[in-house]
Amino acid sequence: MSDSVLRTVSLTKRYGRLTAVDDLTLDVEAGEVFGFLGPNGAGKSTTIRMLLGQVRPTAGRATVAGIDAADVARAHRNLAYVPADVALWPQLTGAEILHLLARTGPGTDVAYRDELVERFDLDTSRRARTYSTGNRQKVALVAAFATRAPVLILDEPTSGLDPLMEREFRAAVIRARDRGQTVFLSSHQLAEVEAVCDRVAILRAGRLAEVASVPQLRALHRAEVTVTYTGAPPDLTDVAGVDAIAADGDCGVRFALSGPPAPALRALARAEVTALAVREPSLEEIFLDYYGAEHAG
Ligand SMILES: Nc1ncnc2c1ncn2[C@@H]1O[C@H](COP(=O)(O)OP(=O)(O)OP(=O)(O)O)[C@@H](O)[C@H]1O
Numbered sequence: 473m474s475d476s477v478l479r480t481v482s483l484t485k486r487y488g489r490l491t492a493v494d495d496l497t498l499d500v501e502a503g504e505v506f507g508f509l510g511p512n513g514a515g516k517s518t519t520i521r522m523l524l525g526q527v528r529p530t531a532g533r534a535t536v537a538g539i540d541a542a543d544v545a546r547a548h549r550n551l552a553y554v555p556a557d558v559a560l561w562p563q564l565t566g567a568e569i570l571h572l573l574a575r576t577g578p579g580t581d582v583a584y585r586d587e588l589v590e591r592f593d594l595d596t597s598r599r600a601r602t603y604s605t606g607n608r609q610k611v612a613l614v615a616a617f618a619t620r621a622p623v624l625i626l627d628e629p630t631s632g633l634d635p636l637m638e639r640e641f642r643a644a645v646i647r648a649r650d651r652g653q654t655v656f657l658s659s660h661q662l663a664e665v666e667a668v669c670d671r672v673a674i675l676r677a678g679r680l681a682e683v684a685s686v687p688q689l690r691a692l693h694r695a696e697v698t699v700t701y702t703g704a705p706p707d708l709t710d711v712a713g714v715d716a717i718a719a720d721g722d723c724g725v726r727f728a729l730s731g732p733p734a735p736a737l738r739a740l741a742r743a744e745v746t747a748l749a750v751r752e753p754s755l756e757e758i759f760l761d762y763y764g765a766e767h768a769g
Pocket residue numbers: 487490491492510511512513514515516517518519
């Protein structure tokens with residue numbers, strides 16, 4: 473546990489009667505890419521603000537590299553942050569801003585920064601007031617990825633990026649991990665989270681609903697099975713883990729499978745199965761399934 477680079481212990485924030493973050497305990501380990509997911513209003517930004525020392529917890533605590541997040545001057549020597557809505561000094565050029573950020577931050581790898589400017593195809597000669605949302609985001613991302621900070625906290629960092637730049641972003645996250653940095657990524661882009669994150673936390677109404685790797689999350693959720701057969705169809709009624717059975721053409725059947733597959737396989741073995749396909753759910757399907765089920769319950 474001593475490897476935890478970001479830690480929250482019973483972290484709670486109440487605004488009057490509303491509990492925005494409720495008893496949140498999380499440990500993000502060194503070198504991990506950690507996804508932080510939840511629907512609008514789940515408490516992600518409030519958690520990040522507490523990690524940054526911008527909001528004081530009502531109860532519990534947050535630490536960055538072992539330093540209390542409230543000790544902003546020390547904690548921020550260990551982190552770089554990219555907000556969802558990047559504001560820059562409008563009169564300065566991209567190059568001047570990158571220079572300024574490098575002087576105030578936790579130390580910058582200038583050669584790598586220049587490489588990132590190329591990779592993100594950023595024209596640093598222009599003044600920030602002429603930048604689009606995506607270009608402002610690129611400046612903040614280049615500055616953050618080029619730091620030597622052990623922790624990168626990224627809040628919705630790619631909402632303004634086009635698909636090519638999204639690909640560069642993913643590559644930069646992987647390189648950050650290879651450089652030993654820890655990445656905390658809040659995102660609504662589930663394909664991105666699925667592609668780069670080692671573990672994912674899912675927040676619901678301020679509470680931690682799940683923390684797991686994507687393969688572990690998949691194992692907890694339903695897979696879609698398609699079977700083709702000759703002769704009599706397999707009898708899948710009342711088989712444990714099998715749900716939503718539907719015919720698929722003349723000699724096919726589809727069903728949802730959750731939990732261990734053994735009962736379904738035994739039932740299928742009694743029929744003349746000619747083809748079997750199992751499709752695991754995407755993170756997006758898990759997310760929708762999860763919140764759909766929660767709302768129904
Ligand atoms: N300063 C504040 N005063 C009162 N309520 C607040 C304040 N900041 C956040 N909240 C409330 O706390 C809850 C959590 O908000 P938060 O912004 O952390 O959610 P989020 O998960 O980041 O959502 P989104 O994905 O929309 O950014 C919401 O109900 C929000 O209205």
